[in-house]
Amino acid sequence: MHADLCDFCGRDSLKFVYQPDGSTRGLKVFLCGHCGLVQSTPRIDRTEKRHDAAVSGGADWGNVRYGKGFRTQVAMDALARHADLGKSLSLLDVGSNRGRFTAAFLGAAPNAQIMAVEPDERYADSCAGLSRTQLIQSRIEDVKFADARFDIIHSCHTIEHLAHPFTSLKNHARVLKPGGLLVLDAPNIALIGGNDILEEWFIDKHLYHFSDVTLGRMIEAAGFTIVGHPDPADRINLLFVARKNGTPAAEIEADPAEVMRAASLMTSYVATRAANCAALSAAAQELESLKPQRVALWGAGRLFDSLVRTGGFDPADLALLIDAHLIKHMDSRHGVRLSPPHALSGAMADVIVVMSRGFADEIVAEARRLAPKARIILYADLLARARLAKAA
Numbered sequence: 001m002h003a004d005l006c007d008f009c010g011r012d013s014l015k016f017v018y019q020p021d022g023s024t025r026g027l028k029v030f031l032c033g034h035c036g037l038v039q040s041t042p043r044i045d046r047t048e049k050r051h052d053a054a055v056s057g058g059a060d061w062g063n064v065r066y067g068k069g070f071r072t073q074v075a076m077d078a079l080a081r082h083a084d085l086g087k088s089l090s091l092l093d094v095g096s097n098r099g100r101f102t103a104a105f106l107g108a109a110p111n112a113q114i115m116a117v118e119p120d121e122r123y124a125d126s127c128a129g130l131s132r133t134q135l136i137q138s139r140i141e142d143v144k145f146a147d148a149r150f151d152i153i154h155s156c157h158t159i160e161h162l163a164h165p166f167t168s169l170k171n172h173a174r175v176l177k178p179g180g181l182l183v184l185d186a187p188n189i190a191l192i193g194g195n196d197i198l199e200e201w202f203i204d205k206h207l208y209h210f211s212d213v214t215l216g217r218m219i220e221a222a223g224f225t226i227v228g229h230p231d232p233a234d235r236i237n238l239l240f241v242a243r244k245n246g247t248p249a250a251e252i253e254a255d256p257a258e259v260m261r262a263a264s265l266m267t268s269y270v271a272t273r274a275a276n277c278a279a280l281s282a283a284a285q286e287l288e289s290l291k292p293q294r295v296a297l298w299g300a301g302r303l304f305d306s307l308v309r310t311g312g313f314d315p316a317d318l319a320l321l322i323d324a325h326l327i328k329h330m331d332s333r334h335g336v337r338l339s340p341p342h343a344l345s346g347a348m349a350d351v352i353v354v355m356s357r358g359f360a361d362e363i364v365a366e367a368r369r370l371a372p373k374a375r376i377i378l379y380a381d382l383l384a385r386a387r388l389a390k391a392a
Contacts, residue, residue, distance in 0.1 A: 035214065145175040305334075
């Protein structure tokens with residue numbers, strides 16, 4: 001029997017299913033046998049010192065905090081479909097981070113007022129100088145707002161960090177006005193079902209791992225009606241838009257089908273990731289065989305880290321190591337200096353290796369513009385060949 005109860009259904013039904021790779025917190029992953037929600041323990045100790053940024057392929061990844069900015073436009077598009085941005089609106093931005101969404105909303109909603117809540121002292125001040133914005137440097141769980149205070153709540157990739165997300169969602173409903181709008185974005189556990197999964201998905205900073213079913217049920221049970229569902233083609237994110245209806249669920253019913261889906265997904269993840277990690281040495285050998293051609297690698301994040309640490313790839317001979325986003329936060333990765341994309345135009349690269357999954361298409365388009373004669377190798381193709389080589 002496990003000491004923790006499921007945060008959603010409140011049942012003592014958590015079954016251990018997985019031990020994440022490289023966790024600094026001794027993280028363990030459990031599946032609720034009643035509602036199907038996947039969740040990790042131990043919960044985060046708020047007294048812990050914030051760890052330095054770690055861009056690794058393991059469970060210790062985190063604290064770089066640039067990913068939220070990628071989701072600003074999709075949130076703004078959702079708001080444009082469901083809200084009149086010309087009205088006088090009050091918006092609560094939960095986890096305002098570097099202020100990119102806050103600034104975009106202010107630009108689109110000239111009569112709006114924003115309350116930005118951000119606990120990370122490194123980035124909270126990003127919203128401090130914005131007009132029509134009040135900043136609260138705190139965790140959202142520690143902030144108390146009056147009932148029916150806001151017209152809109154925006155929360156992007158924050159709910160998975162919270163110790164008690166269901167309680168937070170019910171509080172979101174409480175502080176929204178009748179019919180108020182919730183725009184909620186979170187990581188999608190469906191990603192781990194892909195045949196190209198390589199990095200450890202169950203990281204130390206994430207306590208809850210939602211599917212479209214479990215997060216959708218939690219939103220509805222908190223007192224909302226869903227008016228916008230996630231894009232079924234997006235394996236990475238879950239974007240819900242919901243309106244407050246003021247009728248929270250009295251009890252969370254069992255969902256045996258979701259429990260079975262989650263158990264199957266976890267089994268698939270463990271097997272697929274193990275096979276992919278085992279094949280990385282063959283991927284590294286393919287890249288080594290490209291010498292003496294000039295090889296540029298684009299994407300210095302988690303996939304690259306796994307290629308180096310697990311696959312044994314030596315990046316020292318790369319002509320360029322490119323990352324448009326990480327270069328803003330660090331100078332080098334694994335001893336190789338980071339370069340911006342425009343460096344490709346003068347690098348005379350023969351081969352460009354794209355180590356990215358979610359942004360591969362746009363990277364390829366930019367790489368072809370900057371280096372039209374270079375051969376492009378995609379991560380997915382590199383991994384597929386490596387698995388074949390390993391199986392031979």
